[in-house]
Amino acid sequence: MDKLYRDLVDLPGAPSFEKPVRDYMREFLTPHVDEIIEDRLGSIFGIINKGSNGPKVMIAGHMDEVGAIVTGIDKTGLIKISNLGGVHGDVFLSQHFDIICDDLEKIPGVTASKPPHLTRGSTEVPKQIKFTDLLIDIGADSKDHAISLGIKVGQQVIPRNDYTVSKDGKKIFSKAWDNRFGCGMSLEIARDIEKEDLQCELYVGATVQEEVGLRGAQTASYMIKPDVFIAIDCSPCADSFGGDEISGKIGSGFLLRFIDPSAIMHRGMKKFITETADKHKIKYQYYQSKGGTDAAKVQLANSGVLVATIGMPARYIHSTTSMISIEDYAEVKKIVYTIIKMFNEEIVEEIRKNV
Numbered sequence: 001m002d003k004l005y006r007d008l009v010d011l012p013g014a015p016s017f018e019k020p021v022r023d024y025m026r027e028f029l030t031p032h033v034d035e036i037i038e039d040r041l042g043s044i045f046g047i048i049n050k051g052s053n054g055p056k057v058m059i060a061g062h063m064d065e066v067g068a069i070v071t072g073i074d075k076t077g078l079i080k081i082s083n084l085g086g087v088h089g090d091v092f093l094s095q096h097f098d099i100i101c102d103d104l105e106k107i108p109g110v111t112a113s114k115p116p117h118l119t120r121g122s123t124e125v126p127k128q129i130k131f132t133d134l135l136i137d138i139g140a141d142s143k144d145h146a147i148s149l150g151i152k153v154g155q156q157v158i159p160r161n162d163y164t165v166s167k168d169g170k171k172i173f174s175k176a177w178d179n180r181f182g183c184g185m186s187l188e189i190a191r192d193i194e195k196e197d198l199q200c201e202l203y204v205g206a207t208v209q210e211e212v213g214l215r216g217a218q219t220a221s222y223m224i225k226p227d228v229f230i231a232i233d234c235s236p237c238a239d240s241f242g243g244d245e246i247s248g249k250i251g252s253g254f255l256l257r258f259i260d261p262s263a264i265m266h267r268g269m270k271k272f273i274t275e276t277a278d279k280h281k282i283k284y285q286y287y288q289s290k291g292g293t294d295a296a297k298v299q300l301a302n303s304g305v306l307v308a309t310i311g312m313p314a315r316y317i318h319s320t321t322s323m324i325s326i327e328d329y330a331e332v333k334k335i336v337y338t339i340i341k342m343f344n345e346e347i348v349e350e351i352r353k354n355v
């Protein structure tokens, strides 16, 4: 897999703290695009084939990752936090984190947990850990000590990354696959797809604050006013928990998200994408999700947008780590590159008519 993914997953970027990711994307995009645009919340897009009379096609990942925010420091020097995005307290227990200062200095810490020695003999029934029960121990001796080490209310808290390739060389574990994967795919598109390949005006980039309610997708779609939108996002697979044939399996191709609670895949898009994948022998799997993606928000912009989510199968997202397969990466790349080169006035009209 391209090295740029490793760079991207290592960057810190909880919702509203996407600046380091945005700076990386801006630098990467600049030599490959006609113009860069950003909205006031921080979403960023490069335009390729600017001024084309063809349809406006928007492709996006999202820059934010699930994390937490510092909400206070108790008198013993432990740090209080609130979650940013949908994460259970349990998966953040007893893990290594970095608290990120304004200058991006990382203050390491660990979520405090009681060892069995301290609970032995207790009649207390173990309960599900609430996020507000979690405290981060940075090794400070008091509140003043924590402050003197650089802790402030409002700083982002991000899991420490340990990017690891599996022994068979086909899977990669890392934090933030959801959704630096989509950011990386947008950057690869900008690098590889030439103006001459296109019959559309192409906007490639990434949104902000997806994990807290698809906020950047709303503002970015109002800025771009696309005809077509493709969200590229990691989606959770249930295959390691005995899931069924529509709950995702890593290594089985891209996820065709035909339904989730906030979007039913446009029928014209479904026909177009499945026919194209079949024709080019690109592996895909039908996928139903209980969550939403940026496509849910963008479909409602202006008088409606033809949207689809191309899903990257991923295990264990919305925790401190996750796993993807490089075989799926290849299939996602193939379908996305193929359809981008096909979008023109006639095809988009044909998709629209198939509603």
Ligand SMILES: [Zn+2]
Pocket (backbone or CB within 6 Å): 062, 178, 179, 210, 233, 234
């Ligand atoms: Zn996501």
